[in-house]
Amino acid sequence: MSQFLSYAIPGLPYGCVFALLGMGLVLTYQTSAVFNLAFGAQAYASALVFYVCVSDGWPTWAAFLVSVVFGAPLLGVVIDLGLFRFVRSRPVLVKLVAALGLLIVIPAVLQVAFGTSNRYSPPSLWLSPSTVYFRVLGDPINGGELSTVIVTAAVALLLSLMFHFTQTGLRMRAMAESPRMVQLAGLSAERVGMTSWMLSSFLAGLAGVIIAPVFGSLQSLNFTQLLVAAVAAAAAGSLVSLPYTFLGGVILGILEEVLGGYLPSGNVLSSGLRPGFPFIVLLALLLFLPGLRRRWGRTDDPLAACDPPPAPIASTMRDPALYRATRIGTTVFVIAFVLSCLTWITDNWVFTLSQALALSIVFLSLVLLTGMSGQISLCQAAFAGVGAFTAGQLAMHFNLSILVGIVAAGVVAALVGVVVALPALRVGGLALALATLAFGLLADNIGFQFSWSLNGDSGISLPRPTLGPINFSSDRSFFLLIIVVLAICIAIVEAIRRGTTGRQLAALRGSELAAASIGINPARTKIGVFALSAGLAGVGGALYGSLDSSVSASDFNTLVSLVFVVVVATVGVYTVEGAIEAGLAYVLLNNLVTSSLPSSWASLLEIVFGAGAVVYVLHPEGVIEYLKRFAIEHLVRGGGERAEAEVLA
Amino acid sequence: MSAPGAEALPAALQFEHVDAAYGRFRALFDVSFTVPSGSVTALLGPNGAGKSTVARVATGLVPSTAGRILVSGRDVTHQPAWKITRLGVAHAPEGRPVFASLDVEDNLRLTFLSQLSRKEAADALERAYARFPRLAERRSQLAGTLSGGEQRMLALARVLVVPPRLLVVDELTLGLAPRMVDEVYRALRDIRDAGTSLLVVEQQIPRALELAEFVLVLRKGRLVQARPASELSAGLAEEILSVPAAPVDGSS
Known part of the structure; x- marks a missing residue:
């Protein structure tokens, strides 16, 4: 006693x-x-x-x-x-x-x-x-x-x-x-x-x-x-x-x-x-x-109806001609981008851009989770970490190719995601945010410290993958691999958005009660999406690790998770391209700050993205999305006169 | 519109060419009307006509985008809601017009203490309980657990005891049993007799016409009728409201 x-x-x-x-x-x-x-x-x-x-x-x-x-x-x-x-x-x-x-x-x-x-x-x-x-x-x-x-x-x-x-x-x-x-x-x-x-x-x-x-x-x-x-x-x-x-x-x-x-x-x-x-x-x-x-x-302000309704996504306002033009433009740009990366762009930049695209996969998991299903996770970096160590440990102990490891990374991260989401799932919103925050901190302090996971700050190494005779050890070939994986991930997310699940998610985002009343099981749908999102983050983390060839616990700590959420929310969480833009913005700005500014400015990046979160409050659709819509309204439609004419009940 | 006999006093509420919008969506177009002092004015219209918006703009909950709003002759156009309230405008909003998470007594005290001294507030509390014994029985019950009718009584109790100059009532009878509707209208009548001007947003046209002296009709965000209630036959009123709300512009 x-x-x-x-x-x-x-x-x-x-x-x-x-x-x-x-x-x-x-x-x-x-x-x-x-x-x-x-x-x-x-x-x-x-x-x-x-x-x-x-x-x-x-x-x-x-x-x-x-x-x-x-x-x-x-x-x-x-x-x-x-x-x-x-x-x-x-x-x-x-x-x-x-x-x-x-x-x-x-x-x-x-x-x-x-x-x-x-x-x-x-x-x-x-x-x-x-x-x-x-x-x-x-x-x-x-x-x-x-x-x-x-x-x-x-x-x-x-x-x-x-x-x-x-x-x-x-x-x-x-x-x-x-x-x-x-x-x-x-x-x-x-x-x-x-x-x-x-x-x-x-x-x-x-x-x-x-x-x-x-x-x-x-x-x-x-x-x-x-x-x-x-x-x-x-x-x-x-x-x-x-x-x-x-x-x-x-x-x-x-x-x-x-x-x-x-x-x-x-x-x-x-x-x-x-x-x-x-x-x-x-x-x-x-x-x-x-x-x-x-x-x-709860959200029970009886006067909530005084607020203006949320703004629609720019893509819903595009007129067909513009949409076609954008599509062609995007395709040309992507092809030119990939070709440039394979030819004249320097190795350093290829590496940087690869980092950005690997992160884009992690960010895509937030687009799926937050943008499409309205949930929030503050431990996506931890899921990425889980993915990275799964692929790394499998390669180290079982000599498994990273390519197989990436798939395993996705599966393991998804399973961990299910475990995290289960208790908080019925409530969603705030409780999920807090449960994931706590999980992230737990991973920092315990999970990632073991030698069988990320081995703390000493980290583990991940080899570059090989596929039969093809070796992805050069930065350029690995860049191609990342592009392919990213394309597959985008295809999955797009398929979900356009398919039944996407419609169910949209219904849930609108009103959980109404969705449940037409036979959608909110718990099951949400947990499925959460698991998939964790899996995507795991895949992204494994690729990121393999690109860097070594990762440690500090690469995936909770602060990183928080920054991820803020970055994606700021840039645009409702669209797939938002994830890619966020990845590019994050890595390029980071590069700019660390390479060309004095070290006392190291926290500038955090300030920029933190300020971005403030912008997010004013424009929840994201900065780039806002700019796009602004352009569409003011350049194409002539001052948005038609929008003016809409009458709300 | 000018009301006979109201020249002496400034109108309780006056809208001059008011526009209002929720974000990108325009809800009111060039709305002008007056609520003469001491009168009851009913605001009618089909669903989605902008009735609630008029009520919200009147008390500053939704900002107007053009035009002027006057309360007892004073320009309150861009004033915050609490300042307009302090000029003697009360607003019983649509749905649940009370604080669900506070108990009955705290609901009353919150309003009384913002207008009265501590002693007067205690006095007002007693009078409210005397008028609505039902509320006295439930004084320490959370307002959210009251029935819909009791909640609206609670909202009206705040107004009855300390009569405002103008009361804006937004569909206070919605979803109530006929007996409770009677009770609400009895309370509204008492409030009018205490000298308060009323702007009543209502869907039950016959009930509104029993009480109102003037009638405003909104459709698609525009004022289409403004006349004394006596000139508005019940048939005409039905006709006004039977026009379905215009479909939302879906061509975009």
Whole structure:
């Protein structure tokens, strides 16, 4: 028992931080209906500013004022005014992408502002962690732990009281349901929303500064991982209840430490299990808390009809002559492109373009999943990783050709996809996003560390394939192979779109209930598409690995997955060509940034794509799709006069 | 259209050549009308004519793209909904006009506290419960679990106790049992008697004509009739509404 307590008591402060973050998430979700995945990044921002101020010799209280009391709410105001105000009545997907954009942009901007140097041993906020104040059952309680627990308990109490018993709290709760109805009650929804953003950002900042000393050095990824624990805490409170979220966070923190204490140290499983534990808890909650599923599927603003309907896809507006011209143009371009790559383009560029096209296959999996079936996955890079190691290990141990390996990669990744999607499937939307995020982090921390998978950061090597007498070891021949595989993948996706499944998906995207009422099984259709999408990502990952000839866990980490989603959403997630354009844009921009700009600009790419996510909020059809439509309307149809004449019921 | 006897007071609501659109889709074309102060005006029209859009534009939920909107003589054209509400315009929207996730009492408190002092709000709450004992019984029940009729009573209770200058009602009787429809109309009558002007969007034409003094008829986003209710025979009204909504332009 005493051993149990000696593990459990140090877990309490962790639990408190999870609870703080979880309550912040619930608060934002309740008031703005945004599940703020950037919450960890906000915590990181405050912790970083606090660190910088203290190391500049500021007194702690002044640093706290700047970073948490003023800085954090200010950041909240900025992201509300600049972003989330515009997404309130948008679908879950748009909100998630907006939050993802922030999650990527905030650390990138901070890196530009404060430099990328390592920041070791972050300072503590209040009581010194090196002073032992008293002992509980012989365990020393230091100042850091004590201040964390006291601050969290006080904040949790005040917040719950405020939320449930004051007028401000009442307004915030009303906002969650319908900002427009709040307006009709004579209240400025903007002002209520801003208040809640300030409050939740304050919580994020506070949690960030409190937790920072726990990490050896300040890194944004630590804070992103913290988010999964916070999500699990919020899930324990069914995304509604602040007290239960608090309890959930505390229990999670304690369990994590207890688990860490009893597991043998030193192997991959125990070092990875701690970050992976919240994932397991989250999945368990998804499976066993039926109330949670209901909450996460909801969109019930009675005034949602005030929003304009989503814009149609440009291809539906093309007139036949233009369509024919585009088709001919595209064919000529593709042939010219392939021929050029095989002849006069330099090897370096062929390699780069091959990378882009291999990634396009991964991106195609997002077009299938997100664009065609309206689901979101935050672990496509992990599926690509699964594909890469499947092909690589098969080649290494069984001397299997990569060509066979690629097929195996697709199959294995698809199977893994089924396992990931099963628990979250009935809800879709947000729950699926969170389950896949957690899975991605689990893969980072445990799955990809084993020598039988990606072997951690040391990585594994993948040979180039041979097919009988044909050897694909040269970049040019491999380029051809990638083109062929890409064409097959496109053909599959197109066949699905035009066939029965595509129509079923379109029906599901419109209304799951209506689709179910005409005999479509939503669960089965969605899981099928999810598996296929995971399989495509696996194929793409295997090809990408074989092209690079070696891959490691860092090539497929969660941040990469997040960037993938943002890139594809920004460029155009509704069309097949969007995936290819996204692949090209990603690789070419990456090349540009790494080769021709100074290293301090390394985060520029993230900023660009993060900003792209903001554009996505305004134009969910994607930037290129938007430009295309703009061109069609204004060049061909003469100012879109016909569009003007349409009357909506 | 000018209403006899309304010259003294500015019109409760006035549309001047108003256009409105949802994104690319135009919903209203050059709509002009007045709701004279203290009167009940019914807004009729087939499905998809733009009735709800008129209601939403009047309270600022959907922005107008051209023209002017005046509330009690004040230009509110590009004002946000909450400011228009504070000028004394209440809007009971179509469907579910209450906060489903708040309990009955919180629904009432939210509105009262935004208009009244704390003490007046408590007083208003008591009066609302006195008028609708049913709501008092269910004061701590989530509004989403009330029946459709009770939800609409709740929406009207907010208005009855603190009478606004203008009430916009959007198909409040849709899907209700006849007895509940009677109750809704009784409450609307009470609200009118308290001096509130009403703009009533309605599909049950006979019921609307019992209450209304003026009638507006919309079709395909345009105002096609505006006249005193007495001039509109029931037969003519039926004829207006029997014209099917124009098919959406499918040639694109």
